[in-house]
Amino acid sequence: xxxxxxxxxxxxxxxxxxxxxxxxxxxxxxxxxxxxxxxxxxxxxxxxxxxxxxxxxxxxxxxxxxxxxxxxxxxxxxxxxxxxxxxxxxxxxxxxxxxxxxxxxxxxxxxxxxxxxxxxxxxxxxxxxxxxxxxxxxxxxxxxxxxxxxxxxxxxxxxxxxxxxxxxxxxxxxxxxxxxxxxxxxxxxxxxxxxxxxxxxxxxxxxxxxxxxxxxxxxxxxxxxxxxxxxxxxxxxxxxxxxxxxxxxxxxxxxxxxxxxxxxxxxxxxxxxxxxxxxxxxxxxxxxxxxxxxxxxxxxxxxxxxxxxxxxxxxx
Amino acid sequence: xxxxxxxxxxxxxxxxxxxxxxxxxxxxxxxxxxxxxxxxxxxxxxxxxxxxxxxxxxxxxxxxxxxxxxxxxxxxxxxxxxxxxxxxxxxxxxxxxxxxxxxxxxxxxxxxxxxxxxxxxxxxxxxxxxxxxxxxxxxxxxxxxxxxxxxxxxxxxxxxxxxxxxxxxxxxxxxxxxxxxxxxxxxxxxxxxxxxxxxxxxxxxxxxxxxxxxxxxxxxxxxxxxxxxxxxxxxxxxxxxxxxxxxxxxxxxxxxxxxxxxxxxxxxxxxxxxxxxxxxxxxxxxxxxxxxxxxxxxxxxxxxxxxxxxxxxxxx
Amino acid sequence: xxxxxxxxxxxxxxxxxxxxxxxxxxxxxxxxxxxxxxxxxxxxxxxxxxxxxxxxxxxxxxxxxxxxxxxxxxxxxxxxxxxxxxxxxxxxxxxxxxxxxxxxxxxxxxxxxxxxxxxxxxxxxxxxxxxxxxxxxxxxxxxxxxxxxxxxxxxxxxxxxxxxxxxxxxxxxxxxxxxxxxxxxxxxxxxxxxxxxxxxxxxxxxxxxxxxxxxxxxxxxxxxxxxxxxxxxxxxxxxxxxxxxxxxxxxxxxxxxxxxxxxxxxxxxxxxxxxxxxxxxxxxxxxxxxxxxxxxxxxxxxxxxxxxxxxxxxxx
Numbered sequence: 043x044x045x046x047x048x049x050x051x052x053x054x055x056x057x058x059x060x061x062x063x064x065x066x067x068x069x070x071x072x073x074x075x076x077x078x079x080x081x082x083x084x085x086x087x088x089x090x091x092x093x094x095x096x097x098x099x100x101x102x103x104x105x106x107x108x109x110x111x112x113x114x115x116x117x118x119x120x121x122x123x124x125x126x127x128x129x130x131x132x133x134x135x136x137x138x139x140x141x142x143x144x145x146x147x148x149x150x151x152x153x154x155x156x157x158x159x160x161x162x163x164x165x166x167x168x169x170x171x172x173x174x175x176x177x178x179x180x181x182x183x184x185x186x187x188x189x190x191x192x193x194x195x196x197x198x199x200x201x202x203x204x205x206x207x208x209x210x211x212x213x214x215x216x217x218x219x220x221x222x223x224x225x226x227x228x229x230x231x232x233x234x235x236x237x238x239x240x241x242x243x244x245x246x247x248x249x250x251x252x253x254x255x256x257x258x259x260x261x262x263x264x265x266x267x268x269x270x271x272x273x274x275x276x277x278x279x280x281x282x283x284x285x286x287x288x289x290x291x292x293x294x295x296x297x298x299x300x301x302x303x304x305x306x307x308x309x310x311x312x313x314x315x316x317x318x319x320x321x322x323x324x325x326x327x328x329x330x331x332x333x334x335x336x337x338x339x340x341x342x343x344x345x346x347x348x349x350x351x352x353x354x355x356x357x358x
Numbered sequence: 359x360x361x362x363x364x365x366x367x368x369x370x371x372x373x374x375x376x377x378x379x380x381x382x383x384x385x386x387x388x389x390x391x392x393x394x395x396x397x398x399x400x401x402x403x404x405x406x407x408x409x410x411x412x413x414x415x416x417x418x419x420x421x422x423x424x425x426x427x428x429x430x431x432x433x434x435x436x437x438x439x440x441x442x443x444x445x446x447x448x449x450x451x452x453x454x455x456x457x458x459x460x461x462x463x464x465x466x467x468x469x470x471x472x473x474x475x476x477x478x479x480x481x482x483x484x485x486x487x488x489x490x491x492x493x494x495x496x497x498x499x500x501x502x503x504x505x506x507x508x509x510x511x512x513x514x515x516x517x518x519x520x521x522x523x524x525x526x527x528x529x530x531x532x533x534x535x536x537x538x539x540x541x542x543x544x545x546x547x548x549x550x551x552x553x554x555x556x557x558x559x560x561x562x563x564x565x566x567x568x569x570x571x572x573x574x575x576x577x578x579x580x581x582x583x584x585x586x587x588x589x590x591x592x593x594x595x596x597x598x599x600x601x602x603x604x605x606x607x608x609x610x611x612x613x614x615x616x617x618x619x620x621x622x623x624x625x626x627x628x629x630x631x632x633x634x635x636x637x638x639x640x641x642x643x644x645x646x647x648x649x650x651x652x653x654x655x656x657x658x659x660x661x662x663x664x665x666x667x668x669x670x671x672x673x674x
Numbered sequence: 675x676x677x678x679x680x681x682x683x684x685x686x687x688x689x690x691x692x693x694x695x696x697x698x699x700x701x702x703x704x705x706x707x708x709x710x711x712x713x714x715x716x717x718x719x720x721x722x723x724x725x726x727x728x729x730x731x732x733x734x735x736x737x738x739x740x741x742x743x744x745x746x747x748x749x750x751x752x753x754x755x756x757x758x759x760x761x762x763x764x765x766x767x768x769x770x771x772x773x774x775x776x777x778x779x780x781x782x783x784x785x786x787x788x789x790x791x792x793x794x795x796x797x798x799x800x801x802x803x804x805x806x807x808x809x810x811x812x813x814x815x816x817x818x819x820x821x822x823x824x825x826x827x828x829x830x831x832x833x834x835x836x837x838x839x840x841x842x843x844x845x846x847x848x849x850x851x852x853x854x855x856x857x858x859x860x861x862x863x864x865x866x867x868x869x870x871x872x873x874x875x876x877x878x879x880x881x882x883x884x885x886x887x888x889x890x891x892x893x894x895x896x897x898x899x900x901x902x903x904x905x906x907x908x909x910x911x912x913x914x915x916x917x918x919x920x921x922x923x924x925x926x927x928x929x930x931x932x933x934x935x936x937x938x939x940x941x942x943x944x945x946x947x948x949x950x951x952x953x954x955x956x957x958x959x960x961x962x963x964x965x966x967x968x969x970x971x972x973x974x975x976x977x978x979x980x981x982x983x984x985x986x987x988x989x990x
Binding site: 471539601621665 | 783785799801802803817819820821835837838839873875876877893895897898899910911913915916917928929934935947952953982985988989
Binding site: 134153155171173189191193207208209212213215217219223224225227245246247249267269271285287289303305307323338339345348349352 | 467469483485486487501503504505519521522523557559560561577579581582583594595597599600601612613618619631636637666669672673
């Protein structure tokens with residue numbers, strides 16, 4: 043899409059050079075043919091190194107745009123970015139892609155649907171009513187139980203088991219809200235990557251990234267009815283017990299254990315080998331490894347036990 | 359069904375006029391050919407204006423039944439109402455309805471099933487393993503991802519997106535329990551109506567009303583794994599974050615934001631533009647607009663922060 | 675499988691008698707042709723009465739193995755048991771079983787899949803995109819809404835209703851973790867049994883037992899998005915409101931009511947006719963019947979109300 047068209051869509055009067063823009067991306071990941079944006083001062087640190095050909099900003103941060111990029115100055119950068127994501131959203135299915143390739147020894151139910159461009163490895167089992175989207179790649183020996191849905195462009199490793207009615211790669215929960223309270227969808231043009239030896243329970247939902255990838259690393263175990271938000275990352279061998287929610291862009295290190303019905307806020311980093319009791323609510327990053335936590339707000343597990351004792355005495 | 363048969367089913371000795379009864383409904387919504395009931399004194403205020411041809415009541419409220427209606431006096435009105443709902447439950451599919459109508463430009467997967475009597479608008483996408491029940495109406499440009507199930511008689515507007523494995527219109531959780539602790543199903547003979555420009559995540563469940571309609575208004579955004587109970591109403595542009603639960607018959611105004619894993623009790627009214635932090639538990643109606651709340655029990659968000667500080671000091 | 679092979683798999687040098695072993699099972703339920711294990715001192719009480727032909731133990735409890743059984747002494751009994759479960763896991767589908775039998779008057783959608791060996795009773799309705807696994811048995815008059823998945827070997831009674839996209843019999847969340855933090859799956863070779871007159875909501879997940887049965891007794895009502903862990907038992911007419919989680923091996927008596935978003939820890943016993951408010955978190959067994967509880971940690975409901983009053987005064 044030509045940058046002149048883009049300028050028009052976001053309401054900018056642009057008379058500069060004509061450029062072909064291939065996508066929208068974060069400051070950090072944008073290539074020199076992509077456009078980026080600053081919607082949160084937290085990410086401003088990435089602006090100087092950004093390779094983006096143009097950056098959507100508000101007046102306040104306009105002076106930070108590097109000389110290599112065109113500065114598009116708007117009132118509502120988040121809303122303008124949302125509008126642009128629609129322009130670069132791929133079609134729901136890639137009908138022009140070649141027919142799906144199914145590896146040797148794989149059993150695919152005639153009631154499953156595998157879209158064009160998908161590749162399924164060897165010795166996989168794809169059961170009834172599974173849907174695998176365009177350009178997905180599934181490794182070897184992987185088992186998808188009935189009703190599993192994998193949206194386009196996602197990758198699942200080898201030796202994985204995904205239980206019934208689980209959804210991989212549905213859209214992250216992203217939208218920009220204008221001053222009237224109306225929402226504009228941020229198209230989620232990223233994907234989900236699940237590494238090898240991962241098992242995921244039934245009716246769990248793992249959302250695709252807005253940009254980039256939601257990543258489930260090797261050996262992770264996820265139970266039923268768990269929510270993994272867009273752009274999050276679950277470290278090797280981590281364990282998410284039933285009904286846990288991982289909010290968007292949070293990163294768990296390896297062997298983190300999240301008890302049942304626990305949750306994290308978005309944009310956190312949680313160090314390896316930390317354990318969180320059932321119902322824990324994590325709202326801040328945790329840099330130290332190996333702790334045991336509980337409660338909401340979160341506290342050291344021993345402290346939590348002490349607090350319960352104190353409360354019990356209070357009402358006696 | 360003749361009123362004489364109805365009397366028999368609920369154990370009443372009735373020798374009055376012969377009347378054809380077309381359904382069971384609430385006091386407020388019953389037409390003059392429908393039977394109604396009083397199972398909760400909260401709704402007694404509606405009895406005088408009720409057009410119902412007969413009303414099932416216990417002895418205590420029998421004198422409140424208006425002269426226009428026959429009073430059916432029973433020991434357990436709730437249980438008797440439950441029994442009657444079965445008589446008026448439509449068949450699971452309406453096989454006699456005409457073949458479904460699919461609008462111009464719509465793509466329907468051959469692996470989807472659209473029951474008789476359904477109408478799908480223009481330029482919709484209905485993906486594999488979707489089920490659309492009898493007499494459903496879907497607007498234009500709406501996208502149903504794989505595994506979406508829409509029960510009979512529901513309506514979905516235009517420009518909606520429903521993500522994979524989400525269920526619209528499953529039965530509300532309704533039953534009457536007798537003195538032995540045994541349950542009798544209250545058939546959920548209402549429906550779900552979703553207005554235009556609504557996006558709903560994956561594995562979310564929106565229950566049909568017992569009577570009347572569960573309503574999701576224009577521009578609402580619902581995340582994954584959210585529960586919306588029967589007869590509730592979600593106001594325009596409201597936002598329900600992942601794993602939230604809205605209990606039956608609660609009404610949210612416009613632009614209400616429910617954080618992740620938050621919940622409401624049933625039968626509440628929550629004014630517009632209120633925001634609830636993650637894990638909020640709302641048990642009372644909120645009449646003022648524009649507040650920010652947290653906690654369970656719910657309190658002003660600032661108060662909640664103060665409480666956490668106080669508790670932290672207590673255990674030092 | 676010969677016991678010599680088993681010894682090899684778990685790293686034991688065994689020169690004893692040659693025996694055909696037919697499965698792995700708990701101390702209590704193992705037959706004389708099955709192997710068992712002690713992984714938790716809690717179950718040591720069952721060792722003396724165990725009929726198992728061999729028992730996997732660590733050094734500390736080796737002397738408790740009865741003379742009727744071979745003692746396999748290993749460092750990590752739980753991990754070794756996990757390895758063995760794989761050997762006895764049945765195939766995903768039993769292709770050699772006879773074609774499924776469908777009872778008189780039952781309607782099965784051509785878009786449903788019923789695997790070999792399954793038996794569906796009379797007057798059932800099996801809607802589109804339902805999957806019923808090998809050797810499942812479904813009673814009479816039972817209704818499975820679209821997208822329901824029933825894994826192999828499960829049983830569902832008569833007069834049941836299972837709502838859309840619900841999964842019955844997916845694998846329990848079981849794995850053994852070695853010293854490096856890597857997980858080995860414990861194959862879940864048990865099943866789920868649902869008795870008569872049970873209604874289950876949409877997108878609910880009921881996991882199959884590791885050994886034995888996850889049991890949902892007569893007349894139970896389960897709402898949407900509920901998790902029932904492996905080996906648990908839900909007593910007659912109990913009620914699980916939306917988004918509740920029952921952890922593995924917990925047993926609820928009859929007419930227990932679990933409010934919305936409530937949960938239990940694993941391995942609990944909860945007496946009949948107890949009621950738990952929304953968000954209750956039960957971490958200990960409850961032997962008395964008929965109470966009303968709330969909170970996390972759990973307390974008497976009146977105490978919980980008192981605590982909230984005390985906290986409110988604290989911050990004034």
